Amino acid sequence: MTEQEKSSAVVDETRESVETTPQPVNTEKKSKNGAALVLSAVAIAIALAAGIGLYGWGKQQATAQTETSDALATHLTALQKAQESQKAELEGIIKKQAAQLDDANRQQAALAKQLDEVQQKVATISGSDAKTWLLAQADFLVKLAGRKLWSDQDVTTAAALLKSADASLADMNDPSLITARRAITDDIASLSSVAQIDYDGIILKLNQLSNQIDNLRLADNDTDGSPMDSDSSELSSSLSEWRVNLQKSWQNFMDSFITIRRRDDTAVPLLAPNQDVYLRENIRSRLLVAAQAVPRHQEETYRQALDNVSTWVRAYYDTDDAATKAFLE
Incomplete structure (x- = not known):
């Protein structure tokens, strides 16, 4: 074999080797494209999962x-039904008390008629029977005073009737009646020491509070406290205070991201406008219960009703408002 033929053979083998050898550049590009597709699929899956x-x-x-x-x-519906039930019950109590009051008035009228009849009979008797009439009158006045005290809780009228009875006994000028007069005087002193309570005034005050409920302002949580740190952050023009200026600049930068405010007050529960209507009606209902408990001398019911009103007003209304303060006082 000649050198020319050997050279041709070497060239052919080199060409075949080049053609059969895989190209690394194309393989690397395909690998990068596959990784990008995988990352894109993962990102899309994460976005879909988050959504x-x-x-x-x-x-x-x-x-x-x-x-x-x-x-x-x-x-709220249950509260409204309970309120309607309480209202119906209170109306029944009012009617019952009105009937009792009519009965008491009729009894008082009958007693007054009896007194007139006694006075007419006494007017027809002789002067020697005057002491008997005065004694009967004193006895009647004492019994009437007891009725006014225990039935009507009217201390003032009962004391006046006892004074009239004592005056009747004094007109008799009988030493044997000293014991009876002493007992009547002791009763008058006991009634004088009893504290006079204006029940009608209390009921009128409760009615006035019921009319003031619409003037109360609901509490809100929109108040914004001032920042806790309010020190001066102005920068100094002196170069010697560069450390202080740097610290203030850093503080101003941090304040734009984080602000600490005081929240010492307890958060007040908010009410929707439609719920406020039910709340006001419930307060009126409790005030009505308290007013009905006054003439019946039900102190526990009276105090419990007012405690409920005070708790609701303090919880749902602005206690700093002048109308609310006046209502609670």
Whole structure:
């Protein structure tokens, strides 16, 4: 074999080797494209998962709020029914008391008629029977005073009747009646020491408070406290205070991201406008219960009703408002 043929053979083998050898450049490009596709798929999957999660969370929150609103509406409906029941019960009590008052008035009229009849009979008897008439009158006045005291809780009228009875016994000028007069005088002193309570004034005050409920202002949480740190942050023009200026600049930068405010007061529960109507009506209902408890001398019911009113007003209304302060006083 000649050198020319050997050279041709070497060239052919080199060409075949070049053609059969894989190209690394194209393989590397394909690997990069595959990795990019995988990363894109992962990013899309993460975005879809986050979107689905946010949608599910929002739907769950909406469902919870709907259930809370339904429960609150049910509770308010129950309160309204209870209020209507209490109102009907109170109306029945008022009618019953009115009937009792009519009976008491009729009894008093009958007693007054009996007194007139006694006076007419006494007017027909002789002067020697005057002491008997005075004694009967004193006895009648004492019994009437007891009736006024125990039935009507009228201390003032009872004391006046006892004084009239004592005057009748004094007109008899009989030493044997000293013991009876002493007992009557002791009763008058005991009644004088009893504190005079203006029940009618208390009822009128409760009615006035009921009329003032619409003037109360609901509490809100929109008040914004001042920042806790309010030191001066002005920069100095002196180069020697560069450290202080740097610290103030850093502080100003941080204040734009983080602000600490004082929240010492307890958060006041808020009410929707439609719930405010039920709250005001419930307060009026409790004031009505307190007013009805006054003439019946039901101190526990009276105090409990006023405690409920005070608790609701302090919880749901602005206690700093002048109208609320006047209402609580």
